[in-house]
Amino acid sequence: MSKLFKVFLVGLLSVLLMTACGSDDTSTEDTSTDDSTTEDTSADTGDDKEAVTLTFWEFGNTGYDVLIEEYMEANSHVTIELQNMDMNDLHDNLFTSLSAGSGAPDVAMVEVNQLERYRDAEDRFHNLMDFGAADVEGNFLDWVWRTGENADGSFMFGLPTDIGPTVMYYRTDVFEEAGFDPSPEAVGELIQTWDDFERVAQEIYAETGKIMTDGAELVFNARRDQAPEHFFNTEDELIVEEHDHIRNAYDYTVSLIEQDLIGNIQLWTPEWFAGMDEGTYATLLGPAWMQGVIKDNAEAGVWSITTLPEGAGNWGGSYLTVPAESDYPEEAYAFIEWMTAPEQQLKSFLDYGLFPSAPAVYEDPEFLDYSDEFFGGIKTAQVFSEAAEAVIPVYKGKGYYTVNDALQEAISNVNAGADPDEQWNQALEQAESALARQ
Amino acid sequence: MKKSLDEKKKTARTAYFFISPFFILYAVFGLFPMLFSFYLAFFKWNGLSDMTFVGMENFNFIFSDPIFYEAIKNTFIIGLLGTAPQIIVGILLAFALNSTLIRFRNVFRTMIFLPYVTSIVAVAIIFGVIFSNQEAGFINYILSYFGIDSINWNIQNWPVKITISIMVFWRWVGYNTIIFLAGMQSIPNALYEAAKIDGATVWQQIRLITIPMLKPTITFVVFTATIGALQLFTEPLVFLGRNLRQEGITMVAYLWKDAFVFNAFGTASAAAIVLFFIIIIITGINILLTNRIDQTKKAR
Numbered sequence: 001m002s003k004l005f006k007v008f009l010v011g012l013l014s015v016l017l018m019t020a021c022g023s024d025d026t027s028t029e030d031t032s033t034d035d036s037t038t039e040d041t042s043a044d045t046g047d048d049k050e051a052v053t054l055t056f057w058e059f060g061n062t063g064y065d066v067l068i069e070e071y072m073e074a075n076s077h078v079t080i081e082l083q084n085m086d087m088n089d090l091h092d093n094l095f096t097s098l099s100a101g102s103g104a105p106d107v108a109m110v111e112v113n114q115l116e117r118y119r120d121a122e123d124r125f126h127n128l129m130d131f132g133a134a135d136v137e138g139n140f141l142d143w144v145w146r147t148g149e150n151a152d153g154s155f156m157f158g159l160p161t162d163i164g165p166t167v168m169y170y171r172t173d174v175f176e177e178a179g180f181d182p183s184p185e186a187v188g189e190l191i192q193t194w195d196d197f198e199r200v201a202q203e204i205y206a207e208t209g210k211i212m213t214d215g216a217e218l219v220f221n222a223r224r225d226q227a228p229e230h231f232f233n234t235e236d237e238l239i240v241e242e243h244d245h246i247r248n249a250y251d252y253t254v255s256l257i258e259q260d261l262i263g264n265i266q267l268w269t270p271e272w273f274a275g276m277d278e279g280t281y282a283t284l285l286g287p288a289w290m291q292g293v294i295k296d297n298a299e300a301g302v303w304s305i306t307t308l309p310e311g312a313g314n315w316g317g318s319y320l321t322v323p324a325e326s327d328y329p330e331e332a333y334a335f336i337e338w339m340t341a342p343e344q345q346l347k348s349f350l351d352y353g354l355f356p357s358a359p360a361v362y363e364d365p366e367f368l369d370y371s372d373e374f375f376g377g378i379k380t381a382q383v384f385s386e387a388a389e390a391v392i393p394v395y396k397g398k399g400y401y402t403v404n405d406a407l408q409e410a411i412s413n414v415n416a417g418a419d420p421d422e423q424w425n426q427a428l429e430q431a432e433s434a435l436a437r438q
Numbered sequence: 439m440k441k442s443l444d445e446k447k448k449t450a451r452t453a454y455f456f457i458s459p460f461f462i463l464y465a466v467f468g469l470f471p472m473l474f475s476f477y478l479a480f481f482k483w484n485g486l487s488d489m490t491f492v493g494m495e496n497f498n499f500i501f502s503d504p505i506f507y508e509a510i511k512n513t514f515i516i517g518l519l520g521t522a523p524q525i526i527v528g529i530l531l532a533f534a535l536n537s538t539l540i541r542f543r544n545v546f547r548t549m550i551f552l553p554y555v556t557s558i559v560a561v562a563i564i565f566g567v568i569f570s571n572q573e574a575g576f577i578n579y580i581l582s583y584f585g586i587d588s589i590n591w592n593i594q595n596w597p598v599k600i601t602i603s604i605m606v607f608w609r610w611v612g613y614n615t616i617i618f619l620a621g622m623q624s625i626p627n628a629l630y631e632a633a634k635i636d637g638a639t640v641w642q643q644i645r646l647i648t649i650p651m652l653k654p655t656i657t658f659v660v661f662t663a664t665i666g667a668l669q670l671f672t673e674p675l676v677f678l679g680r681n682l683r684q685e686g687i688t689m690v691a692y693l694w695k696d697a698f699v700f701n702a703f704g705t706a707s708a709a710a711i712v713l714f715f716i717i718i719i720i721t722g723i724n725i726l727l728t729n730r731i732d733q734t735k736k737a738r
Contacts, residue, residue, distance in 0.1 A: 092698070099485045117701065121486035264571055264590075270563075271572050402700055405681050416593040430505070437499055437702035438484045 049077040052331045055105035056080050057094065059087040062109075062161075063352040067344055071335060078331055080107075087111060097323070098124040104323035106332045110158055112147060112317045118157065119150070119398040126322040128156035131333040139342060143393030144357045148319050151234040151395065158319030159340040162354035164287030165387035166222060166313045169294060172304050172376070174282040178207040184378055188306040194223065194252060197309050201261040204282050211263040211281050214272055216253045216411045218285040219262060223249035224404075225313025225391070231404070232397030238435065240403065240428060247424075253411055254420045264415050273297045287315040288355040288384045291372075300374045305383050312387035317357065355384055362388075399435045406431040478707040485701050496708035506709065508684045509692040510716070516599055516674075516688065517667030520606030524614050525659060529652070531611070532618035533644055547619070550612040561605065562676035566592075569601045592678060598685040605673045610666070614659050621655030622648060657728050664724060668717055689713045 058064055068080045083105070085093065091114045097103035098121055110118065118124070133156045137145055144160045146153075168191070172182035180190060180200070191197050201212030213219060224230065227245030232238060240246050256262045263281055265272045275281055276297045284290065285308060294303050320336040322329050338344065345356035346364055361367050362385040370381040410423035479496055481489040500506045531550060535543055553561075568576045569591035578588035591597045629647050638646070649656075671690040678686050682695050693713065697706035 095485060118486065120484060124486060266571075269570070270567050271570060271574075405699075409681060409683060412593060416590045433499070433503060434696075434700045434702070437482070437496070437696065437705045438700055 051077050052328045053079045053081060054107055054328060054332055054335060056082050056107040057085060057090055057105045058082060058109045059085055059090045063348060067339060071338055104325045106326040106328060107336055108321050108323055109318050110321050113401060115157060115319060116396055116398050116400050122150060122155050124324050125157055126324055126329045128333060131330060136337060139358050141357055141359055141388060143391050146393040158321035159336050160357040161318045161320060161340055163357045163388060164289050164314055164316035165384050165391060166285060166287045166308055166315055167305050167383055167387050168308050169284040169286055169303055169305055171279045171282050171302055173302050174208060174210055174279050178204040184304055184306040191309050193309050205261055212261050213283045213285060214265045214275060214281045215263050216257055216415055217267060217408055219256060220249055220253045220411055222285045222308055222313055223252055226311040228392055230394050230396060231400060232395060234395050236397050250424060254414055257415050289316060292353055295374055301376060304376050305378060305380060307387060312390040314391050402434045403431040475707040475710050478703055479711050481704050483703045485703055496705045499705050500709050505684045506692060509687045509689050512686060513668060513688045516603050516670060519603035521663040521667050524607055524611045528611055528614040528618050531615045532622055533648060535619055536622045550615050553609050554613045558672050558676055565605055565677060595685045602673050602677055602686050617659055618655060621652050625651045661724055664720060
């Protein structure tokens with residue numbers, strides 16, 4: 001019996017040992033190649049650097065595997081193990097790992113919205129300020145940088161990768177049918193304010209019977225993102241009713257719904273994709289990365305791009321963070337600093353359409369000349385960079401999506417016929433109840 | 439004497455050793471989380487911050503939340519709408535598959551069971567298309583022929599409940615049919631033959647032979663279906679999305695949303711405990727009823 005137990009224990013231990021060794025005995029290659037485009041910031045290690053393996057969690061279709069190859073060639077003591085996951089899975093796994101205090105990677109890509117979930121957990125991340133992140137602050141757009149910081153700017157969660165500045169995609173054929181000049185300049189001129197947007201919506205509806213845009217969600221988002229204050233102040237107090245901006249966005253959206261000028265098509269549904277191709281709706285208020293979605297679902301030449309009325313917002317984009325569990329924070333930081341440098345961001349843009357968060361790229365001739373036949377040959381990169389620079393930095397707060405989801409639900413209820421004021425009050429009550437629990 | 443006792447002890451120890459993997463895994467992945475959620479129910483915790491003791495506050499939160507009562511109500515309504523028809527249709531389908539009248543029985547059996555093994559995400563997409571809010575949506579289009587205005591299937595109160603119930607029905611009816619079928623195959627054929635000789639119709643055969651003989655199977659199916667209905671979660675989540683609207687939120691969905699959307703693990707645990715007691719009560723009623731059925735059988 002006891003012998004059997006010993007056999008069992010030995011078996012268990014050997015399995016544990018094997019898995020433990022698995023990560024250690026990788027890559028002890030030559031450390032001779034030194035001509036790199038990067039500077040290694042880990043100064044305390046000498047020439048014969050210790051071999052280091054970093055795990056890196058990413059989501060989506062980033063093309064980072066190519067960049068990582070390049071980095072590993074230039075820094076042969078570093079091996080990076082890339083693990084691609086589904087976006088929601090990554091953030092749920094990361095949340096669990098951080099909560100449990102084990103299992104987190106050395107570098108984790110965190111989506112900008114999801115970053116709010118981790119705001120409370122400064123102690124679970126390395127403060128990138130300790131590794132000299134302040135030196136690269138100038139590389140990035142101010143609002144992007146602000147979002148990666150804590151409220152008083154003393155803690156940096158992650159370095160920004162790409163962003164999603166929002167623009168107005170529109171159907172040239174629908175605008176033409178309604179009797180408008182469909183060139184980007186003319187449409188930009190035509191729709192300068194949200195009142196213009198409403199007026200053009202009425203005219204398009206009268207001329208063609210088509211709706212102005214897919215649904216209420218993106219209209220509300222667009223107006224919300226142009227507000228200087230959203231749901232919380234920097235003390236994380238709910239301030240939705242202390243100012244008019246959000247209520248105005250809500251009322252404006254409701255008024256378009258009540259005039260039947262916008263549709264009831266939910267994002268990512270088959271009708272939404274089909275509408276993109278058939279021209280069911282005249283505009284789509286979306287971010288830079290929506291280009292890929294449109295290209296996958298519509299034929300070339302019918303969609304074009306111009307700026308949003310009264311400014312721009314941001315939807316999406318990510319940050320590279322270094323969880324506190326990482327044993328090699330310096331190497332990890334050096335890696336993410338390289339990854340988010342303007343040169344690499346330009347490559348990600350040209351190869352994968354990830355829109356750069358580094359304004360230096362916006363001056364690059366290769367970037368400026370980038371034009372897209374799909375959108376009628378216009379210089380798309382310029383339109384987006386204009387939008388990127390128009391985004392207003394705003395404090396979101398960790399309860400941001402609790403409040404936002406409640407308001408979005410209220411709007412979809414209004415779209416189905418509910419009373420707007422009642423829904424507004426109910427949404428805020430629900431949000432407050434949820435916030436009190438956290 | 440002493441030696442044989444040692445022997446006995448040894449055998450017992452070996453036996454415990456062999457069954458230990460289950461208990462170890464159960465303790466780690468089953469028992470500990472359960473006990474921990476009892477503990478957590480009295481704390482405020484967002485998963486990353488420190489836990490703070492709040493006493494009964496979490497229970498106050500959920501008991502003063504109208505959506506919590508909505509969730510309980512929804513669970514029972516959807517449970518009833520989704521499972522009661524399953525039992526009736528399941529018995530009828532099983533009877534048809536069991537009869538000698540149908541050819542290609544194995545093909546039909548497989549086809550009826552298929553929904554159960556279908557990926558739930560694929561199911562959600564298909565149902566999303568069929569029950570689309572648009573006027574051109576499949577069901578709305580059919581309804582328009584009858585002069586019915588288009589329905590917002592995933593927003594309006596009853597349409598949400600009905601759609602989720604249909605998803606549950608569609609996914610589980612085949613599973614229960616197979617169980618009924620297994621039960622029916624243990625009914626001796628002689629009973630049917632005798633009935634036929636006496637001139638019983640098909641309907642009389644079902645009513646007087648199949649259903650009485652199926653009683654233990656029906657009890658089993660009602661048991662599992664009740665527990666399944668109380669734990670209903672995936673269908674509302676995939677149909678309504680992470681926001682889980684109050685028209686279709688179920689009890690498990692409610693506590694999941696608290697935990698993983700709001701990061702409020704304390705109130706989520708409190709809701710889990712309330713659910714725990716509700717399940718105990720329902721199971722108690724279930725056991726009481728089945729015992730009574732057994733007793734009446736014996737009395738006869």
